[in-house]
Amino acid sequence: MARRRKQSKGEKLETNMSAMIDIVFQLLIFFMLTLKIVEPEGDFNINMPAQGQPTNPDTVPPFPDIKVKLRANPDGTLAGLFFGSRNLGIGPAAFEQLNIEILKVIGRPGDPITKDMAVEIDADYNLHFSNVINAVGACTGRVDKRSGNIVKYIEKIKFKPPTPQAAAG
Amino acid sequence: MAKREPNATPEAEVDMTPMIDIVFQLIAFFMVISNFEQTQADERVKLPRDALAKPPEVKVEHSLVLNVGFYRDMKGEKTDTQPWLFNFVDGEPVLPLSSGGQLKKEAKLFGAKGIDLKEVTVKVRADSEVQTGIVQELIKLCQDAGFETFAMSAMSGPDE
Numbered sequence: 001m002a003r004r005r006k007q008s009k010g011e012k013l014e015t016n017m018s019a020m021i022d023i024v025f026q027l028l029i030f031f032m033l034t035l036k037i038v039e040p041e042g043d044f045n046i047n048m049p050a051q052g053q054p055t056n057p058d059t060v061p062p063f064p065d066i067k068v069k070l071r072a073n074p075d076g077t078l079a080g081l082f083f084g085s086r087n088l089g090i091g092p093a094a095f096e097q098l099n100i101e102i103l104k105v106i107g108r109p110g111d112p113i114t115k116d117m118a119v120e121i122d123a124d125y126n127l128h129f130s131n132v133i134n135a136v137g138a139c140t141g142r143v144d145k146r147s148g149n150i151v152k153y154i155e156k157i158k159f160k161p162p163t164p165q166a167a168a169g
Numbered sequence: 170m171a172k173r174e175p176n177a178t179p180e181a182e183v184d185m186t187p188m189i190d191i192v193f194q195l196i197a198f199f200m201v202i203s204n205f206e207q208t209q210a211d212e213r214v215k216l217p218r219d220a221l222a223k224p225p226e227v228k229v230e231h232s233l234v235l236n237v238g239f240y241r242d243m244k245g246e247k248t249d250t251q252p253w254l255f256n257f258v259d260g261e262p263v264l265p266l267s268s269g270g271q272l273k274k275e276a277k278l279f280g281a282k283g284i285d286l287k288e289v290t291v292k293v294r295a296d297s298e299v300q301t302g303i304v305q306e307l308i309k310l311c312q313d314a315g316f317e318t319f320a321m322s323a324m325s326g327p328d329e
Contacts, residue, residue: 017185024192031199041210042222043292043320048308076300125302129295130217132304133323137221150223161309162302 044136046157063113065120065158066105068098068135072127081135092134099138102153109141109151118156125162210294211255214238215245217297222323231289233275233316237265237304238296252299254307265307272314286315294322 069082080087081094083101088094106114119139123132141152214236236255239247253262258271279289291311295304308319 017189021185021189021192024189024196028192028196028199031196031203035199035203038204038208038210040224040325041216041294041322042219042224042325043322044219044222045290046319046321048312048317048319070301076298123301123305125300127301128297129299129301129304130297132301133217133219133222133297133321136321137219137323140221143220150221159305159308162305 044133044140044157045155046136046159048159063117065118066102066139066154068119068121068139070121070123070127070131070135072124072131074126076126076128078127078131081131095134095138098135099142099153102139103142106153109153114152114154115156117154118158119154120158120160122160123162209234209236209256211236211238213241213255214294214296215241215298216294216322216324218324218326220326222325224325229290229292229320231279231284232292232320233279233289233311234292234294235307235311236294237299237307238294239298247298252296252303265303266310268307269310269313272310272316276314276316287317289316290318290320291316292320292322 067082067084069080070078071080071082073079078090078094080090081098082088083098086101088097088101102119103109106117121132121135121139123135136157139154139157141150143149144151215238235257237252238255239252240249242248252265254265254268255262257263257268263271276286279286291308293304293308304321311319
């Protein structure tokens with residue numbers, strides 16, 4: 001024992017680090033290059049069974065569909081957002097107003113009757129798709145400012161079949 | 170000052186330990202945040218933004234992703250007004266309204282795998298400036314092919 005201790009005294013265990021560092025740097029560069037920053041994406045689920053399916057005449061929907069109309073300018077921007085026959089205007093304020101109107105219709109969010117309610121969106125052919133998404137968003141609910149949770153309004157969204165472009169234009 | 174032995178060669182010794190520590194930390198960081206998940210998303214599609222679009226809590230098992238977007242230049246401006254269906258057939262863009270045959274093939278492919286089309290979600294990743302009518306007609310084509318469940322993608326975040 002004493003002898004061994006004497007031998008190791010003052011000697012330094014030298015490991016050759018360069019090989020490891022080479023590999024580690026390679027790995028680092030690989031992971032840095034393959035990194036792709038993806039913004040979180042969300043989905044709006046829409047259930048659209050094929051049209052022309054025989055609907056059971058006994059199951060008449062208890063509520064008529066809430067009609068939301070989106071009219072477009074020739075360049076595709078929003079010309080008017082209509083709730084029923086009322087014009088709510090354009091821009092973010094219109095979608096907020098739509099959100100309020102939907103809340104008025106359903107009364108209380110989360111009420112079981114909201115499951116039977118549906119919104120039908122009727123959009124012009126050339127309207128930019130972002131407006132439709134905003135309208136769908138305004139109908140499906142809102143984000144609670146205090147808790148950040150989503151308060152759901154109406155989840156059933158339908159689309160009116162598109163009018164052919166020639167007729168719309 | 171330590172006494173230096175006269176015949177010992179001076180050796181510059183760098184302490185590598187902190188550097189290796191940091192490098193390992195970096196590797197661990199990049200490994201954790203990088204995901205190798207094969208996504209069919211296409212970067213050319215500029216998705217609309219909505220506060221209600223929250224990433225789904227449960228991942229859908231079977232999905233068909235349809236990227237509808239425009240060719241854009243470096244600044245993100247449209248170079249063409251014609252929307253295309255990207256990343257669909259062999260990486261070649263196709264016109265959305267002439268994709269009916271391919272959609273039917275996809276439906277058959279799901280059938281061959283023994284997956285019921287009712288369980289397949291068609292994820293429509295449409296650009297914010299795509300005409301709504303084109304998206305609707307594309308959905309119609311999907312319905313003709315037998316798909317029933319649809320989802321429209323949007324970036325989560327406050328409206329622009």
